[in-house]
Amino acid sequence: MTGKSHVTIGTITYASLWAHPLGALGAPTLADTRSILALPVALTLVLLGSLLPDLDHPEGRLANERFLGLPLLKPLSWLISAIFGHRGATHSLLALAGIVALGELPFLPWAWAHLGLLVGWGYAFHLLADGLTKSGVPLLWPLDLRFGFPPLRGLRFTTGTWREGLVVAFLSVACLANASRAFVD
Ligand SMILES: [Zn+2]
Numbered sequence: 001m002t003g004k005s006h007v008t009i010g011t012i013t014y015a016s017l018w019a020h021p022l023g024a025l026g027a028p029t030l031a032d033t034r035s036i037l038a039l040p041v042a043l044t045l046v047l048l049g050s051l052l053p054d055l056d057h058p059e060g061r062l063a064n065e066r067f068l069g070l071p072l073l074k075p076l077s078w079l080i081s082a083i084f085g086h087r088g089a090t091h092s093l094l095a096l097a098g099i100v101a102l103g104e105l106p107f108l109p110w111a112w113a114h115l116g117l118l119v120g121w122g123y124a125f126h127l128l129a130d131g132l133t134k135s136g137v138p139l140l141w142p143l144d145l146r147f148g149f150p151p152l153r154g155l156r157f158t159t160g161t162w163r164e165g166l167v168v169a170f171l172s173v174a175c176l177a178n179a180s181r182a183f184v185d
Contacts, residue, residue, distance in 0.1 A: 001129045001159055003051055003061030005168045009129050010050030010122035011043050016175035018042070020182040028117035042118050049122025052099070053130075056080045056090045091130060092141035096123050132167060133159050 001009075018027040018039065030038040030045070054060040055077050063077035080090065089095055102108075103116020130137045134156045136148030148156050157163035 001126075001133060001164055003054065005164055006050045006054070006122075006126050006129060007047055008168050009171060010046050010125045012172050012175045013125055014043060014046045014121055015039075016179040019179040022178060028114050028121065030118065031113050045115060045118035046122040049099070049119035049124075050126050052119065052123055053090045053095070053126045056084055056088060057086050087130065087135055088138060089141050091127055091137040091139070093127075093139050094141060096120060096127065099123050132156055133164070135159075 014027050017025060018029070021027070027042075030042040048062075051060070051062040055062055055073065057063060058074060058077045058081050060077070063073050064071055065073060067073075084090065100116040100120040103114065103119060104111055127137050127139065131139075131148050133148070134153055136146035136153070136156070138145065139147045150156065157167070
């Protein structure tokens with residue numbers, strides 16, 4: 001999927017489940033606070049996580065993001081892309097577990113903030129979303145197996161096509177409908 005779709009999916013699912021948890025599935029919160037002031041920070045972390053897997057794509061959005069006027073992540077992106085290729089290691093459950101662990105392991109001084117769960121939220125939804133496309137995702141990397149939904153490749157769509165837009169639009173409406181229940185309950 002495109003960077004725009006990933007950002008939309010990551011942030012809208014987070015905001016929706018932050019506003020109204022769906023059964024046991026609620027959004028993790030920054031430092032366990034439900035303060036509205038923490039929400040923009042949490043959303044920024046989710047947004048970062050939603051772009052992070054495509055750091056293996058040097059022409060991707062995050063790789064070309066400029067910090068202090070310089071594309072500082074570009075060399076790292078080239079390196080990851082050269083070693084693992086696009087949609088390789090960064091699109092695996094191992095990478096997701098590593099990202100979450102970097103933020104959540106109890107002995108880390110920043111574990112209280114739950115950065116790992118927030119970045120991990122965006123990251124996990126990125127993997128799920130890419131799983132809907134024809135290329136699928138190598139969830140069990142380093143095993144050379146690709147997963148997708150529906151399992152039949154022909155029923156999935158190609159990145160950047162109108163069907164991707166339709167899926168994002170449908171999901172956005174569902175998320176808004178869920179969030180609106182917060183005002184009813
Ligand atoms: Zn991707």
